[in-house]
Amino acid sequence: MSEHGPGPESRGQIDINPIPRIAVQAFCETRETAALIDAASSDRRMMRTHTKVHMGGLAAAVEFYQSAPTPNLVVLESREGRDEILTHLDRLAEVCDPGSKVIVIGHVNDIILYRDLLRRGVSEYMVAPVDLFDFLKTVSDLYAGPEAAPVGRTVAFIGAKGGCGASTICHNVAWTAARIFTSDVVIADLDLAWGTAGLDFNQDPAMGIAEAVYQPERLDEVYLDRLLAKCTDHLSLLAAPASLERSYDFEESAFEGVLDVVRTNVPLVVLDVPHVWTAWSRRTLRAVDEVVLVAAPDLGNLRNAKNIMDSLRHARPNDQPARLVLNMVGVPKRPEIKPEEFAKALEMPVLATVPFEAHLFGTAANNGQMIAETDPKHPVGEIFRSIAVAMTGRAEVKAKKKSALAPFLEKLRGRKAS
Template sequence: MAGAEQFAAIPRISLQVFCETSDLAGIVADAAEDRRMDKAHVRVQMGGAPAAVEAYRTSPTPNVVVLETVGQKGEILGYLDQLAEVCDATTKVLVIGQVNDIVLYRELVARGVSDYLIAPIGVVDIIRAVASLYGAPGAKPVGRTIAVIGAKGGVGASTIAHNLAWAISREIGVDTCIADMDLPFGTGGLDFNQDPPQGIADAVFSPDRVDTAFIDRLLSRCSDHLSLLAAPATLDRVYDLGPEAFDPLLDILRSTTPAIVLDLPHSWCAWTKRALATADDILIVATPDLANLRNAKNLMDLLRASRPNDGPPRYMLNQTGIAKRPEIKPGDFAKALDAEPISVIPFEPQLFGTAANNGQMISEMEPGHKVSGQFVELALALTGRNDTRKARPGLLSPLAPFLEKLTQLRKKA
């Protein structure tokens, strides 16, 4: 008996399928149970392309959308044009249709469709099509890294990183890994109430063993969409690491996980500099004093110069509004750094202190708190996702109905 067909590894992606026939729904359900799809989060819905267009008006799109259509050429293209208006640029689209037409195929590709499959198809066809999205020559890694670092020690950068990762995984629904890279003093295990026997140090000190299966064993599951690579937080060895010490680990994470948040320690060495230089996005956390301003400016200037073809690093202000403490205003920070802060989070010692002692995230403990909403905004900004919170209960402004009605009246006028 021949062995199972080999495919490129299917990473931790979210995949939503909109079917028009029950036959395809059953085939996709069987494909989701296949061992080669065990890392993917698969959701099957009926209604085809119209249901997809309606669904994504109020919610973010996943990594992959599969559309079944039984319509003709014009109908297929019409729905794709509507979907393009609400679909995130990073989402890949597969179309399953019944029209065997090379002109249609070319028009679909021109609209950004990754592949067009002609029905009927089987379980292996689905798996092969999804695998080809990430295994084709020159295919980009599925994952994006967000490096979070404090401009100074004690500014709460780890707390920001952990709550950011939680918001990306919980509010946006993207599979996320948080890598606690502060090996001697990391707080990831404490903040997520985890005590794994293995973690990130096992990968760093055994680079020859690093592969997908090995990293999977090191991950500690915090929720359905969030995993933690915990730091050992022990002092029984020194951590004098070379500049490329984390490269094998990060390469694997980029190939398997859509969002990776790097919780970097406030230290300046070869590997932290390299982690910042190679990250897709950078967030600098500062508090509103002079030392933070100086350090944040130094970091911003260095990273802008060393990454001319990337977007500029972003920064945020944390622990603002402490009573009787002289502070540098956000506007003055913005002038000095030539950039506005992406977020300004107030000093809330009771909220953050209780969450830390309980091993919880802010949104777990106080989901309706203003700060919880700020972490959602931060997650949306750093992942480049559409802001769909208007449709989410609990996040509407009390004035929203009035403002919406006022807008409608203005349009009629």
């Protein structure tokens, strides 16, 4: 529980690590705390974050998140007492996304309140007035400290068969996630010889993922910044060279170091995995948080999808099965396997069905645009949105959400009921 910041003579000696590309939202009750958050957001150690300051405190936060997803970090100020703070937090827990961290800034130095907050999953309680460097160090320790968990969630997209459109789905879903959650996303194009991410986003960077793979000893957050190509305010790309000047034969663990650095600094890492079955691709699919398998509704895709699903079930026994997306459904005059039959054969549901829209997808590809940029009102955009929500674990807007606080609250409610 933080109360006093360091004196001016010791501030320069504070070890504060740079804070990764997280989204931060603060709900303040006093102008002093709002000014503190503004000043912190301008500090060089928070230069990668996206920070917004609101007034209204805990009550405003509860109301705001009824219709908006929570960011990586929520900072809440309250001048109320213990019971009022806990009541508001109980309500906030019902609308808080999984994985969001919470810092509470209070105006009472109460050890019992501090312990109650920690039991509810709150990351830190700070007593106002809060020192700037104390606040920076608290946030840094949450995300960059020696015991901090990696920030990023990793999601891999792979096609059941070449040409089924897995890369197109991958890029559109990643772009959509960056837009609707206003949180940083990195696409890593792992198809070094034939990757299309650069084309899809109209990017031709001089460096990309090849430099990271072939020079892993150089890769840190500074070098990563040089390798990333900026696509939008929240979306960046580790582009493939798409060159045949060399062969791309990788060891099994070739991409591990790259992904470890990226996911330490970015909230969401989306991997565009080529349709290959090698030691490194199998290892990558086994290690990620989520796998999305894209398939077209024909027999070859069905056979391959079943083989991939069976392999992943064996390799990831404690994880949920890969998500299934059917793409290019409804090609005129083409015999197709119906989605329900495809799902039955794989013994798993279809997450989304993307219709065959040759003109729409062709126009977007030729213009280096995403579908929602080419036609913002087309229903396919909503399909990509639903996939983004599912793969990130983030709650849909206006949907009821739960957070890591929920289990603690349920126990407390059970005790009260008894």
